[in-house]
Amino acid sequence: MVVSSIFESRRIAVSGLGFKKSLKAAGRRVTRTRQAVLSLLERTAQPLSATEIFDQLQQEKVSIDLVTVYRTVHVLKELGLVAQIELHQEGQARFELKEGREHHHHIRCQMCGAIVDLLLCPLKKLTKLIESQTQYIVDDHTLEFTGLCPKCQ
Amino acid sequence: MVVSSIFESRRIAVSGLGFKKSLKAAGRRVTRTRQAVLSLLERTAQPLSATEIFDQLQQEKVSIDLVTVYRTVHVLKELGLVAQIELHQEGQARFELKEGREHHHHIRCQMCGAIVDLLLCPLKKLTKLIESQTQYIVDDHTLEFTGLCPKCQ
DNA sequence: ATGATATTGCAAGTCTATTGCAATTAACAT
DNA sequence: ATGTTAATTGCAATAGACTTGCAATATCAT
Numbered sequence: 001m002v003v004s005s006i007f008e009s010r011r012i013a014v015s016g017l018g019f020k021k022s023l024k025a026a027g028r029r030v031t032r033t034r035q036a037v038l039s040l041l042e043r044t045a046q047p048l049s050a051t052e053i054f055d056q057l058q059q060e061k062v063s064i065d066l067v068t069v070y071r072t073v074h075v076l077k078e079l080g081l082v083a084q085i086e087l088h089q090e091g092q093a094r095f096e097l098k099e100g101r102e103h104h105h106h107i108r109c110q111m112c113g114a115i116v117d118l119l120l121c122p123l124k125k126l127t128k129l130i131e132s133q134t135q136y137i138v139d140d141h142t143l144e145f146t147g148l149c150p151k152c153q
Numbered sequence: 154m155v156v157s158s159i160f161e162s163r164r165i166a167v168s169g170l171g172f173k174k175s176l177k178a179a180g181r182r183v184t185r186t187r188q189a190v191l192s193l194l195e196r197t198a199q200p201l202s203a204t205e206i207f208d209q210l211q212q213e214k215v216s217i218d219l220v221t222v223y224r225t226v227h228v229l230k231e232l233g234l235v236a237q238i239e240l241h242q243e244g245q246a247r248f249e250l251k252e253g254r255e256h257h258h259h260i261r262c263q264m265c266g267a268i269v270d271l272l273l274c275p276l277k278k279l280t281k282l283i284e285s286q287t288q289y290i291v292d293d294h295t296l297e298f299t300g301l302c303p304k305c306q
Numbered sequence: 307a308t309g310a311t312a313t314t315g316c317a318a319g320t321c322t323a324t325t326g327c328a329a330t331t332a333a334c335a336t
Numbered sequence: 337a338t339g340t341t342a343a344t345t346g347c348a349a350t351a352g353a354c355t356t357g358c359a360a361t362a363t364c365a366t
Contacts, residue, residue, distance in 0.1 A: 029332050029343060050323080065346050070323060086242050088295045091353085092322060093242075107289050116287050122279050130298065134269050136260050138300040142241045145283065147291040182312055182363050203353080218315050223354060244322085245353060 018099065022079045036062045037072045038081070038097075046115045047085055047094035047106070087115070088144040107145035111152035118145070171252065175232045189215045190225045191234070191250075199268045200238055200247035200259070240268070241297040260298035264305035271298070 019038055020030050036057055041048065048056070050073060054066045073095045076082035083098045087108045105118045127138045172191055173183050189210055194201065201209070203226060207219045226248045229235035236251045240261045258271045280291045 027343085031332070031344065033345075051321090067324080067347080068345060071344085084242070086239070086295075088293060089237070089239055089246075107283060107287060107291065109289065110292065116289065118283060118287070120279075120282075122275055126273075126275050127298075130260060130271060131300075134260060134271075135303040136262065136269065136298075136300045137306055138260065138298050139263060140241060140300070141296065141298045142239075143294065143296045145280075145289075145291050145294045147284075147289045147293070150288040153290055180312085184313065184363070186314075216315095220316080220355080221314055224313080 019079075019081055022081060026079055028075060028079075033062075033064050033068050034072055034075070036060075036064060037069065038076065041082065041095065041097045047083075047087075047096035049092050049094050051092075053095070086142055086144065088146040105143045105145070107147060109149035109152050110146045111148060114149045114151075116149075172232075172234055175234060179232055181228060181232075186215075186217050186221050187225055187228070189213075189217060190222065191229065194235065194248065194250045200236075200240075200249035202245050202247050204245075206248070239295055239297065241299040258296045258298070260300060262302035262305050263299045264301060267302045267304075269302075 019034075023030050023034070037053060040053060040056055040060075044056075050066065050069045053073070054064065054069045057064050057069075073082055073084070077084050077095070081098060082095050085094050085096065085106070086092075087094060087106055090108070102119065103121050105121060106115050107118060108115045121143070123141055123143065127141075130136065131138055172187075176183050176187070190206060193206060193209055193213075197209075203219065203222045206226070207217065207222045210217050210222075226235060226237070230237050230248070234251060235248050238247050238249065238259070239245075240247060240259055243261070255272065256274050258274060259268050260271060261268045274296070276294055276296065280294075283289065284291055
């Protein structure tokens with residue numbers, strides 16, 4: 001991995017292998033819709049909202065209900081295959097594959113919506129500081145940026 | 154200000170002075186409901202959601218509609234008197250007074266909901282790094298933590 | 307006090323997300 | 337292969353956050 005750069009475009013699809021085991025291990029079934037959602041997330045260079053997953057699968061002539069999309073990402077999240085994120089004040093959840101990816105954050109263009117991954121997290125030390133000062137146990141965090149992408153400036 | 158501590162409970166109410174000028178300067182009126190919302194935010198030790206503002210004012214026998222709460226915080230935000238924030242994956246906006254407060258972040262207990270302010274922001278250097286590497290211009294960010302407060306551990 | 311207009315309350319609507327339930331389908335046993 | 341069982345899906349309905357239209361009301365400059 002290139003450390004000198006803090007951002008990356010998405011890596012090439014990997015999975016199709018481990019997720020069946022994960023599902024079965026949890027007593028869940030390998031269904032057409034779950035495979036379709038996972039496959040889409042693998043092929044897509046951005047974290048997707050439920051609606052975006054639904055729309056894209058519709059376009060690909062995959063028959064799926066929006067409710068099923070919500071239920072599917074929920075299951076995939078429970079299994080740890082997918083991460084649920086919230087960009088800066090967007091008012092909706094987005095989902096991205098976890099498999100093979102490091103912890104990272106995002107910046108989103110407030111004009112055109114372009115999302116870039118930020119392959120860094122400056123919060124390990126900060127987390128310890130917060131824990132010692134507040135006596136909270138830190139479990140998770142959100143760190144998301146907005147701004148203008150090169151094209152929209 | 155005490156620098157050795159990164160968190161604080163809310164400071165004592167200050168305002169009631171400047172906000173009338175701000176409103177008038179923007180051609181807006183000083184109304185009963187705007188004063189009630191501002192007063193509540195001054196008295197409250199946590200960023201509040203629209204519903205919480207509504208409920209609390211109801212309890213205080215202040216007659217106000219939920220729609221008016223939304224419109225009020227929107228105006229106060231436009232005037233720069235109030236900040237709109239989003240805690241970690243909460244799915245709703247919260248509002249807090251900006252006046253006299255420094256830029257800060259929050260940690261919220263995922264059990265009981267207790268919110269503590271974190272009087273620090275480690276993101277100035279990071280912002281520059283992001284800007285140089287992505288060519289985005291960073292405009293704003295969200296940095297919010299969840300975890301367990303001392304009581305809930 | 308009065309008139310102009312900003313603001314409010316109510317009703318209705320939008321958008322994201324969840325839940326109940328009957329019909330369908332995956333997966334295991336035979 | 338076929339049947340059985342339970343997980344899963346689709347559809348309809350519902351919940352929650354937030355917005356919009358419009359008539360009634362309140363603010364405030366005169």
